[in-house]
Amino acid sequence: MQGDNHSHDVLSGGRFFLVTVLNIFITIAEFVGGVLSGSLSLISDAFHNLGDSFSIAFSYVAHRISKKRQNKRNTFGYKRAEIIAAFLNSIALCLICIFLIIEAIKRFSHPESINGNLMLAVAVIGLIANFASAFMLNAGSKHNLNMRATYLHILSDALSSVAIIIGGVLIDLFGWVLIDPLVTILVAVYIFYESVPIIRQTCRILMQGAPAIDxxxxxxxxxxxxxxxxxxxxxxxxxxxxxxxxxxxxxxxxxxxxxxxxxxxxxxxxxxxxxxxxxxxxxxxxxxxxxxxxxxxxxxxxx
CATH class of the missing domain: 3.30.70.1350 (Cation efflux protein, cytoplasmic domain)
Structure with missing residues (x-):
């Protein structure tokens, strides 16, 4: 079970602090860049990153609680703290995706002018920071639902940055401002799709569901x-x-x-x-x- 022990250590100490700092930095950069450039996808990604910062901290606290030994109050221990964190983080991610899709649809009816160059520059900065965070969390995401939900938050931001970069290039070259809400919708739908299995699995565990056994x-x-x-x-x-x-x-x-x-x-x-x-x-x-x-x-x- 060395893999599990390694995954449990991924959100500890300096690595946890660095991922949190990176997300706060990205959030500020994308809020400012989104307002100045007029890009909804940047602003939406900033909201997403803000949620990620809370998600990482929440996941870390749940991880620390889960390591407590069983006692007379919790005779089965505290392992489900991480399941609860994964469930709530995934629900929050789905709600954010729904909000972003609604806002993007509104943009189709009322398109706004967008500074493609500024949008592109901020997105590149976000991409580098998000991929760095995703790399630091990748190992634990394969063995732990709590880590998986947190990693999905970070990965979704990295994918958003890629999509925003593509959108920024198309806006700068061809003036296709509608690509901005379209990118927002595509990324939101993908992340929603990836979050549903985590919600389903954590809900089954919390409902005392039986595992798949013969x-x-x-x-x-x-x-x-x-x-x-x-x-x-x-x-x-x-x-x-x-x-x-x-x-x-x-x-x-x-x-x-x-x-x-x-x-x-x-x-x-x-x-x-x-x-x-x-x-x-x-x-x-x-x-x-x-x-x-x-x-x-x-x-x-x-x-």
Whole structure:
């Protein structure tokens, strides 16, 4: 799990501070440049960068909270702090995209004159700073939803800068001022599209959704263990995108607890090594529930 540890360190110390400073610098430059040049795409990107600065700080705080050990108040620990941060950051990103699309559509009806040279110069500065920030966050984005949401914020700004540069060139050469709102819409739609899967995945985790596991295969493997003749009332849920909790009722032949202990050990090893469960809880029974379905379903929630 070295990759995870590395991703957890990406938003720490000097690197976190440098990414934040770069975003504040870009925000100021694009606000001033957008107002002076009349470019909506620059102003919209400045708003985007301002949101990114808050997003990075929020993600870092959530990351620090997630490293706290479990205690009597949070017996499963604090790992979901990062899931909550990823969810809220992605929602904010989608709302910003919707706002920018609405403003861009208004510009189609009322186009304004734009200083293409100034727009181009500011966009180039933004591109360099955004790519530098994205590079610093790239490693952790592959293994952590919180980092992924933050990285997506920064990457979206880098893509916006590329699009703005293209727009600035076309405006300067041909006077196509409508390219400015068009660029804004294209970038906003792309970022919205990239944000939706993060929202879907984090929402499923927060709703105690079950991970994608093969329940029939799990049942067959458990029934192969000597002494187990039934499996029912199974639950599986994710703490975060890496850690899955599993619980099940298993029917065992009548025996002493000391005799059943080796069966528990076999079940634990099976679920950890083959199905990558981080925590397994087993309730042993003899005949109780032996005819129930594997997934608990009586038309109501867990009593």
């Amino acid at each position: 329940y029939p295969a799990i049942k067959q493997d458990l029934l192969k263990i000597d002494g187990v003749f039934g499996v029912h009332h199974v639950h599986a849920w994710s703490i975060d995108e890496h850690n899955v909790i599993f619980s099940a009722h298993v029917n065992l032949h009548d025996m002493k607890i000391s005799q059943a202990q080796h069966i528990y050990t076999e079940i634990d090893e099976l679920m950890e090594n083959k199905y990558h469960m981080c925590h397994v809880t087993i309730q042993a029974e003899t005949t109780r529930g032996e005819n129930e379905d594997m997934i608990y379903d009586r038309g109501n929630d867990i009593p």
